[in-house]
Amino acid sequence: MALEIRQITDEEVEAAEFIISYSFNSPERRDLAKAVERSRKLYPASWSLASFEDGEMTAFVRSIPFAVRINGRGLSYAAVGPVVSLPQHRRKGHVGAILRQLLENMRENGQVLSGLHTPHPTLYQRYGWEIASLSRTIKIPPKEIQFKAEPKERGYIRMLKADDWAQADRVYRKHSAKRNGPLHRGEVWWREAIFGSGFAPDPSDVALWEDGSGEPQGYAVYVQPARPQEDMAQFWVREIVALTTDAYLNLLLYIVRHDLPREIAINAAPDDPFLSLVEDARHVKIEERYDLMNRIVDVEAALKLRPPANPELELEFTIQLSDRSAPWNEGTWLVKQANGEVAVEQTDREPNLTMSTTTLAPLYNGFLTPTAAAFAGRVEADSEESLAIADAFFATLYPPFCSDGF
Ligand SMILES: CC(C)(COP(=O)(O)OP(=O)(O)OC[C@H]1O[C@@H](n2cnc3c(N)ncnc32)[C@H](O)[C@@H]1OP(=O)(O)O)[C@@H](O)C(=O)NCCC(=O)NCCS
The missing domain is CATH 3.30.1050.10 (SCP2 sterol-binding domain)
Structure with missing residues (x-):
C-alpha cells in the first residue's frame, strides 16, 4: 500500500481535526465545525504534515514555528503538537515516518531546535527528543499561608483584557531577557493561549501589578473554575512573572487572598523561591514531573x-x-x-x-x-x-x- 507524507490541503482540514479530536476524545469530534474554523484561522497548512495510505489520511502532526530563549537569545524552535493517528492505522509506522520527514523539513526551515509535551516519552526518544525540563506545581491552602517577607509598597493590581496583551508582553520580554526556555509570544498566542481558554476549560484572568509610580512590574495568569461549589480545588495559577521583589510578593499576596478555594495550585519555575518565603512549610505540597522533551534538529x-x-x-x-x-x-x-x-x-x-x-x-x-x-x-x-x-x-x-x- 502506498504511503504518502505531505502537508494537508484546505479541504483536508476536517479529516485532520477528526483525527485530533477522536484521538484526545474531545467532545468536538461529534461536531467538527468549530474545530475546523479555529484551525483555518490559526494554523496555516504549512505547519501540518500528514500520512496518507491509498489516499486516506491516517495520521497528522502539527509543528508551530516559535523562537525559544537559550541563555537569552531567541533560537528558531519547532513546537510539535498534536501528534495523532487513527486507531485502525496505529503501530504501522505512519507517525514515525511523519516525524522523520518533519526533522528534514525543520532543518531546511532553519529550525535548529524542537520541543513537545507527551505522555509517551519512549516514542519520541526513538526520534531524538529527550526530557529537558521539569514542571513544578506548588499546592497551598490559601488561608493557612503566611509569608516571612512583606512588600515595601502595596502598588496597584489591574485586571487586563485580551486587548491589553502588549502590557503583559512587555513585562514578559524583560523577564525572559536572559532566561532559558521561554518562548517568544506573539499577539495571537497571547490572545488565544494566555487570555483565551488555552488548555483549560475556563478562560484565564490576568492581573497586572504596577508600582507606586504606575510602572508595570509583574503579572499573574490564573484560572478560576466556573463551577465554584464543586470545583474549589481547581484554582490554578498558570504563571507569575515578576521583575521585582515587590511585584513577586504583591502578586503572591493577591493570589492567596482568594480565600474560598481549598487549594491553589501554582505552576512555578524550578528556581522559584516560594518555599523559603512561607512561614510554615508543612502546608506546602510540591509536585514535580517531566515536562518538555527537546530535540537538537x-x-x-x-x-x-x-x-x-x-x-x-x-x-x-x-x-x-x-x-x-x-x-x-x-x-x-x-x-x-x-x-x-x-x-x-x-x-x-x-x-x-x-x-x-x-x-x-x-x-x-x-x-x-x-x-x-x-x-x-x-x-x-x-x-x-x-x-x-x-x-x-x-x-x-x-x-x-x-x-x-x-
Ligand atoms: C501515540 C500515537 C501518535 C502513536 O502513533 P502510531 O501511528 O501508533 O505510531 P507509529 O506506528 O508510527 O510508531 C512509531 C514507533 O513508536 C512506537 N510507539 C508507538 N506508540 C508508542 C507509545 N505510545 N509508546 C511508546 N512507543 C510507541 C512504535 O512501536 C514504533 O516503534 P518502531 O518503529 O520501533 O516499531 C497514537 O497511538 C495516538 O494517536 N495516540 C493517541 C493520541 C496521543 O497520545 N498522541 C500523542 C500525544 S504526544
Whole structure:
C-alpha cells in the first residue's frame, strides 16, 4: 500500500481535526465545525504534515514555528503538537515516518531546535527528543499561608483584557531577557493561549501589578473554575512573572487572598523561591514531573548559535554524536569557544565525549550537566577534565523553564 507524507490541503482540514479530536476524545469530534474554523484561522497548512495510505489520511502532526530563549537569545524552535493517528492505522509506522520527514523539513526551515509535551516519552526518544525540563506545581491552602517577607509598597493590581496583551508582553520580554526556555509570544498566542481558554476549560484572568509610580512590574495568569461549589480545588495559577521583589510578593499576596478555594495550585519555575518565603512549610505540597522533551534538529547550527553563559572562557572539546533519524548530525564535532563566539566544525580528532544527539538535548539547555549525564551512563568521556570543560561550555544563566503548553 502506498504511503504518502505531505502537508494537508484546505479541504483536508476536517479529516485532520477528526483525527485530533477522536484521538484526545474531545467532545468536538461529534461536531467538527468549530474545530475546523479555529484551525483555518490559526494554523496555516504549512505547519501540518500528514500520512496518507491509498489516499486516506491516517495520521497528522502539527509543528508551530516559535523562537525559544537559550541563555537569552531567541533560537528558531519547532513546537510539535498534536501528534495523532487513527486507531485502525496505529503501530504501522505512519507517525514515525511523519516525524522523520518533519526533522528534514525543520532543518531546511532553519529550525535548529524542537520541543513537545507527551505522555509517551519512549516514542519520541526513538526520534531524538529527550526530557529537558521539569514542571513544578506548588499546592497551598490559601488561608493557612503566611509569608516571612512583606512588600515595601502595596502598588496597584489591574485586571487586563485580551486587548491589553502588549502590557503583559512587555513585562514578559524583560523577564525572559536572559532566561532559558521561554518562548517568544506573539499577539495571537497571547490572545488565544494566555487570555483565551488555552488548555483549560475556563478562560484565564490576568492581573497586572504596577508600582507606586504606575510602572508595570509583574503579572499573574490564573484560572478560576466556573463551577465554584464543586470545583474549589481547581484554582490554578498558570504563571507569575515578576521583575521585582515587590511585584513577586504583591502578586503572591493577591493570589492567596482568594480565600474560598481549598487549594491553589501554582505552576512555578524550578528556581522559584516560594518555599523559603512561607512561614510554615508543612502546608506546602510540591509536585514535580517531566515536562518538555527537546530535540537538537541541527547540531552544528544549534551549537554555533548558543550564547555562552560565561563568554570570557576560552575552551575547546570534541564530541562524537550518533543520530539515527537526523544523520546530518552524526560524526565528530570540534567545538571552540573564544572571544565570546562559538565555532563548530567536523573533525578527525579523537572524541573527548561520545553520546547520541538525544542525550545532547538536555545538556544543551542546562537541564543536565555533562558530568551528571556521564554519571547516568549516557555519555562516555575520555577524562574528567573533558567533562569539566563541557560542563563550563553548557552552563546556563537560569535553569530551563517554559510555562507554555502546546
Ligand atoms: C501515540 C500515537 C501518535 C502513536 O502513533 P502510531 O501511528 O501508533 O505510531 P507509529 O506506528 O508510527 O510508531 C512509531 C514507533 O513508536 C512506537 N510507539 C508507538 N506508540 C508508542 C507509545 N505510545 N509508546 C511508546 N512507543 C510507541 C512504535 O512501536 C514504533 O516503534 P518502531 O518503529 O520501533 O516499531 C497514537 O497511538 C495516538 O494517536 N495516540 C493517541 C493520541 C496521543 O497520545 N498522541 C500523542 C500525544 S504526544
